[in-house]
Amino acid sequence: xxxxxxxxxxxxxxxxxxxxxxxxxxxxxxxxxxxxxxxxxxxxxxxxxxxxxxxxxxxxxxxxxxxxxxxxxxxxxxxxxxxxxxxxxxxxxxxxxxxxxxxxxxxxxxxxxxxxxxxxxxxxxxxxxxxxxxxxxxxxxxxxxxxxxxxxxxxxxxxxxxxxxxxxxxxxxxxxxxxxxxxxxxxxxxxxxxxxxxxxxxxxxxxxxxxxxxxxxxxxxxxxxxxxxxxxxxxxxxxxxxxxxxxxxxxxxxxxxxxxxxxxxxxxxxxxxxxxxxxxxxxxxxxxxxxxxxxxxxxxxxxxxxxxxxxxxxxxxxxxxxxxxxxxxxxxxxxxxxxxxxxxxxxxxxxxxxxxxxxxxxxxxxxxxxxxxxxxxxxxxxxxxxxxxxxxxxxxxxxxxxxxxxxxxxxxxxxxxxxxxxxxxxxxxxxxxxxxxxxxxxxxxxxxxxxxxxxxxxxxxxxxxxxxxxxxxxxxxxxxxxxx
Numbered sequence: 001x002x003x004x005x006x007x008x009x010x011x012x013x014x015x016x017x018x019x020x021x022x023x024x025x026x027x028x029x030x031x032x033x034x035x036x037x038x039x040x041x042x043x044x045x046x047x048x049x050x051x052x053x054x055x056x057x058x059x060x061x062x063x064x065x066x067x068x069x070x071x072x073x074x075x076x077x078x079x080x081x082x083x084x085x086x087x088x089x090x091x092x093x094x095x096x097x098x099x100x101x102x103x104x105x106x107x108x109x110x111x112x113x114x115x116x117x118x119x120x121x122x123x124x125x126x127x128x129x130x131x132x133x134x135x136x137x138x139x140x141x142x143x144x145x146x147x148x149x150x151x152x153x154x155x156x157x158x159x160x161x162x163x164x165x166x167x168x169x170x171x172x173x174x175x176x177x178x179x180x181x182x183x184x185x186x187x188x189x190x191x192x193x194x195x196x197x198x199x200x201x202x203x204x205x206x207x208x209x210x211x212x213x214x215x216x217x218x219x220x221x222x223x224x225x226x227x228x229x230x231x232x233x234x235x236x237x238x239x240x241x242x243x244x245x246x247x248x249x250x251x252x253x254x255x256x257x258x259x260x261x262x263x264x265x266x267x268x269x270x271x272x273x274x275x276x277x278x279x280x281x282x283x284x285x286x287x288x289x290x291x292x293x294x295x296x297x298x299x300x301x302x303x304x305x306x307x308x309x310x311x312x313x314x315x316x317x318x319x320x321x322x323x324x325x326x327x328x329x330x331x332x333x334x335x336x337x338x339x340x341x342x343x344x345x346x347x348x349x350x351x352x353x354x355x356x357x358x359x360x361x362x363x364x365x366x367x368x369x370x371x372x373x374x375x376x377x378x379x380x381x382x383x384x385x386x387x388x389x390x391x392x393x394x395x396x397x398x399x400x401x402x403x404x405x406x407x408x409x410x411x412x413x414x415x416x417x418x419x420x421x422x423x424x425x426x427x428x429x430x431x432x433x434x435x436x437x438x439x440x441x442x443x444x445x446x447x448x449x450x451x452x453x454x455x456x457x458x459x460x461x462x463x464x465x466x467x468x469x470x471x472x473x474x475x476x477x478x479x480x481x482x483x484x
Contacts, residue, residue: 039072039165040064043094043193044172045186047079048101049332052260052384054086055365056173059263060207061087063462074166076193086364092162094189096155105294105332156192163196168203173236173259175383175404177211177227177244179219180296187214187222198229205465206233208259208458210383210404211240220247227251234461237407254461258408260387261451262458265369280376280437282317283360283394285328286310286337287381289401289421294333302422306399307337310379311344312426317433318345318352327360327371329385377436379429381421383408390451395443397432399424413446 042060046053057075064071077083079098080091163169171190179187194204206227214220224247227233233253235241241255289306290299314324326342328334338359346353360371372378372392379397380386383405389396390412398418400406409418417432436443 038068039074039167041074041076041163041166041169042089042172043076043169043190044174045078045094045176045189046075046172047077047082047098049105049330050174050384051329051331051362051365051368052382052387053174055260055263055384055388056208056258057083057087058365059259059261059458060170060172061089062264063262063458064466067462067466076169094193096151102332106335156196159193160196160200163193163202164200166197166202168205169193169197170205170207171209173208173210175210176206177209177214177223177240179214179216183216183218183222187216187219187226191222191226194226194229204230204232206230208234208236208256208461209240210236210258211243212404213402214243214247224248227253232465237404237411239403239407256457256461257454258384258387259458260384261391261454262462263365263391265391279321279323281323281325281374282314282433283325283327283372283375283378283380283389284310284314284341285378285380285382285385286326286334286341287328287330287399287401287421288334288337289381291337294336303337306381306421306424307340307344309424309426309429310341311348313379313429313433314341314345314357315349315352316426316430318349318356322356324353324357325360325371325375326357327362327368329362329368329380329382329388331362334382376440377433379433381405386412390447393444393448395436395440395447397429397436412450414443417443 042057044053044057046057061073064073073089075083075087075089075091076094077091078094079101080093082102083089083091176186176190179185197204211223214223223244227244227249228251230251233251234256235244235253236256236258238255241253244253286307288295288303290297290301290303292298292300292303295303318324324345326338328338342357342359345357360367362368362371368388369392372389372394375394377395377397378385378389379399380389381399381401383402386396386398386405386408396409396414396417398405398409398414399421400409400418401421406415406418406420409415417436419428419432
């Protein structure tokens, strides 16, 4: 793997330029003869309603265009239409089929009509027992899988033509290096795009990615081979680096910070110190963790434990005169959890909750920051929920569903305000909230200092990647070839 990338950005055609091959003049200046990327593909598993992924794209796009306003950028997304609407760039699908995330996960949309003919036919077929299973297996073997294979070959052909028009692919941060959905989801998708890029000598940059979980041996193989082909790899935390070393990746990589720390924000509204006895507002972001209808961990009992304890915590805070605002940084996936928590709070505290509990309408990144601007602290289960709150100077309390959240809170100096999601309880949350309120100014100062360090690291990384050619691309831990 190349230890170094020659990455420059020069003036190029506008973003809406046609993405078709064009003949170039043979007469070029010495400078123009240097291969400098002016057509960049931003690849991320976005379009799912996860605002953390959307913020990663927004931060990278902003940093590119600030350094080279005329660079031509195109997105590779799980839902091209959604990504184009949110970020204003042309997009293509990163997989052969687009999953209807909003339709499947948003609690605001009506469920499918169980009385439809197709549903009744399928239910009747299942009553046939073994015959239904045999017929389903034959259909998968003889029709479904061969058709999928043919469609994938055609998709790869179209993708090869698309990649041939790029100078660079940037894999934009977030939790890209994991096997949620199995090895043929995230790991294979990244592998095929990077393989196509390297066949065409297109630069490949992994930017501030998170790694894990990688439970499948095939997933680990895909990820290791993918990173071996990359020209530059940076990670958002040391735990990701240790995991990649563990699965056998021996290339050079940097630990910088999550890309969302580099998101440009408008000046925050002026806030006044919280006075003793003053009414406070708490933001709560429940997660569909363990909900078998949508989460990969099938633990309905654990999900009910989470909701029940949040209900008890909210009841205690309401009794003290607090207001509760419900919203999450994953606007579709967690929508049912918000609805369940809202309903349970109103059932347990009908009088107190009637006008003191509200659901905030969050549809995009700006909505998320607007919601955070009206709370004093934010209880979240989401990695990027912690970052969004910190960027807003709103102290977070984290219910960690994954070690990455614990690691993030430790890096902010907020380990005492973090608990594993399965071990959270109302009494512990109340004690954390009381401690946080008592130390609010000191916690905010700590967060502000760390956020500035992360932004500085990211600015240096983008400068080195997009403006200069240097051996050291960013501050942070460098993992040697020998291992972590």
